[in-house]
Amino acid sequence: MSVLSDKPVRLYDTTLRDGTQGEGFQLSLRDKLRIAERLDAFGVDYIEGGWPGSNPKDVEFFSEAKKLKLSHAKLAAFGSTRRANTPVEEDAQVQLLLEAGTPVVTIFGKSWELQVTEVLRTTVEENRAMIRDTVAHLKKNGREVVYDAEHFFDGYKDSPEHALASLEAAAEGGADSLVLCDTNGGTLPAEVAEICKAVAARIPGVAVGIHTHNDCELAVANAIAAVAAGAVQVQGTINGYGERTGNCNLTSVIPILQIKMGLEVVPDLTKLRDLSYFVDEVSNNPHFARAAFVGRTAFAHKGGMHVNAVQKLARSYEHIVPESVGNSQNILVSELSGQSNILIKAEQLGIQLDKGSDEAKAVLQKVKALENDGYSFEAAGGSLELLIRRELGRYEKPFELKEFHTSFRQYRDGHEPVCEATVKVYVGEVAEYTVAEGHGVVNALDKALRKALLPFFPEIAEVSLADYKVRIIDGHDATAAKTRVLIVSTDGQGDWGTVGVSENIIEASWIALVDGIDLFLQRRRGK
Incomplete structure (x- = not known):
C-alpha cells in the first residue's frame, strides 16, 4: 500500500x-x-x-x-x-x-x-x-x-x-x-x-x-x-x-x-488551450466555444459598460488572466456595443481613436445599422476589420467586381449535375473573366474568383475555406427571408471569419467570400 x-x-x-x-x-x-x-x-x-x-x-x-x-x-x-x-x-x-x-x-x-x-x-x-x-x-x-x-x-x-x-x-x-x-x-x-x-x-x-x-x-x-x-x-x-x-x-x-x-x-498551464483544441481537432469534433477557461468566448466581452470596465481594469470582469491558460481576451462588437468596443478593436489594428471622436461614432453607427439588417460581427472579425478600415479611410480596394453568374444543371440521363460560376473582375484597368465548375454553387464561385485573381495576387493560393455556415433570419418570411452566411478562411497560420447578408443565399455567400480574400490582401499589404 x-x-x-x-x-x-x-x-x-x-x-x-x-x-x-x-x-x-x-x-x-x-x-x-x-x-x-x-x-x-x-x-x-x-x-x-x-x-x-x-x-x-x-x-x-x-x-x-x-x-x-x-x-x-x-x-x-x-x-x-x-x-x-x-x-x-x-x-x-x-x-x-x-x-x-x-x-x-x-x-x-x-x-x-x-x-x-x-x-x-x-x-x-x-x-x-x-x-x-x-x-x-x-x-x-x-x-x-x-x-x-x-x-x-x-x-x-x-x-x-x-x-x-x-x-x-x-x-x-x-x-x-x-x-x-x-x-x-x-x-x-x-x-x-x-x-x-x-x-x-x-x-x-x-x-x-x-x-x-x-x-x-x-x-x-x-x-x-x-x-x-x-x-x-x-x-x-x-x-x-x-x-x-x-x-x-x-x-x-x-x-x-x-x-x-x-x-x-x-x-506549464499556458499550454492548456492548445491541448484542448488539439484533442478536438484529432477527434474531428467542433470546439465548444463557451467552454470554461479554454473556450473562444471564455473571456469575451460584448456589453458596452463591461468593455469599458475591462479596458480600465481587466480583472473587474475576468476571474483569471486569460493568458495563464493560453487563452486571450476577446472584445465583441455588436448592436450592444459602446465606443469602448470600437476603440479596442481599432487599437488591435494599430489605429488610435479618441473616445467621442467622429470616427468612433461613425464606426459604431455603421455596426449597429448593419446588425439591424441582419449582420453579426461576433464570429466575423474579418468583416468587422474591413468595416473599420473602410470607415476610417485605411482601405484600398484591391479588385472590383463587375459581375458574377451561377448555374446549376440537373440532367435526366444519369449525367452528374453541374454547378458552374462565371466571374468578371477588374484589377486596376485590367478585366479578368473566368469560369469554373465546383461541388456546389459556392465552391464554383470560390474557384472562379480565385482563378480570376491568382495572376495578379498569387499569394491567395495560401488561403482556403475552413468553414461555411448558413442561418435564416426572420424565418416567418419563408423563402423570401434574409440569409446570413458566415465563412471562416485560413492561411495555415491563422483564421478569420467574414459575413454576408442578403435575401439571396448566393449573394450572401459571395459577399462573405470576397471579404475573406479582400482581408487577406489588406493584411499582406499592411505587412
Whole structure:
C-alpha cells in the first residue's frame, strides 16, 4: 500500500478509453498515439490507453505504445477483476492486462451490492475475493494497481458497510490507490465530500482518487469536492468527452486545482488551450466555444459598460488572466456595443481613436445599422476589420467586381449535375473573366474568383475555406427571408471569419467570400 506523495494531486487521463465511449468521439490507432504523446508533454501523470481485452485496436495500441518515449506519464491498461468462481491465474482477461506490458494496471470492481447480486449474480463474499485476488495477482507481477470502485457512491448510499468492505478487499490485495467512482453521475458535491472523508477514516494510508461523470453537470464540482476532502488523484478526460453527458472535464479541473487552489499539477498551464483544441481537432469534433477557461468566448466581452470596465481594469470582469491558460481576451462588437468596443478593436489594428471622436461614432453607427439588417460581427472579425478600415479611410480596394453568374444543371440521363460560376473582375484597368465548375454553387464561385485573381495576387493560393455556415433570419418570411452566411478562411497560420447578408443565399455567400480574400490582401499589404 502506498500514498502518492510526490505531487499534491495526480492527474489520471482516460480520454483514450472512457472518452471514446462518448457519442461522436472516435479515435484511430494513430490518433490515440498522438494524443498520448501530447498528454505526456503537457504533464499528465497517468494515461489510460484502453481495455486490451475488449477490441483489437486497444491490443494494437499497447503494442505500438511500447515504442513511445514518454518523458513523464505512466501508461495504464484498463480491465476488470477476475470472473466469479475463476482462479485469477486462469482468467484470460487478466492475462491480457499483464501482456499489455504497462507499468500501471487499472481494474474496476463492484461496490454496489445491487450490482453484485443482480448483475454479477454472485455473493458479496465472492465479489470481495475477486477484487482481492486480482489486485494481489497484478501486484505480484510488478504492476502499480489502481482500483476503480465502480458505482461506489450509489453503493455507499445503499449500504456503507458493503461499499467500504469492497475497498478494504482492494487494500488487502495491495492496491496503490482506491478510486471512488460516481458511475451514474448522480451524486452531489456535499455527499462526495462526506463519503470521501468516511473512506479516509476507514482505510487510512492508501491514496484515494475520484472518478466522476457529468449527468447532473457536477462532474468538475464533485472532483473538486473530493480533492478538498483529501483525494489525491483526479480522473477525467480532455474537454469532458465520455459516455452519456461526459466525464469530469480535465480542462476545467486542472486550472481550478492550479490557480484557484494553489496545487501545482502541470508544469506549464499556458499550454492548456492548445491541448484542448488539439484533442478536438484529432477527434474531428467542433470546439465548444463557451467552454470554461479554454473556450473562444471564455473571456469575451460584448456589453458596452463591461468593455469599458475591462479596458480600465481587466480583472473587474475576468476571474483569471486569460493568458495563464493560453487563452486571450476577446472584445465583441455588436448592436450592444459602446465606443469602448470600437476603440479596442481599432487599437488591435494599430489605429488610435479618441473616445467621442467622429470616427468612433461613425464606426459604431455603421455596426449597429448593419446588425439591424441582419449582420453579426461576433464570429466575423474579418468583416468587422474591413468595416473599420473602410470607415476610417485605411482601405484600398484591391479588385472590383463587375459581375458574377451561377448555374446549376440537373440532367435526366444519369449525367452528374453541374454547378458552374462565371466571374468578371477588374484589377486596376485590367478585366479578368473566368469560369469554373465546383461541388456546389459556392465552391464554383470560390474557384472562379480565385482563378480570376491568382495572376495578379498569387499569394491567395495560401488561403482556403475552413468553414461555411448558413442561418435564416426572420424565418416567418419563408423563402423570401434574409440569409446570413458566415465563412471562416485560413492561411495555415491563422483564421478569420467574414459575413454576408442578403435575401439571396448566393449573394450572401459571395459577399462573405470576397471579404475573406479582400482581408487577406489588406493584411499582406499592411505587412
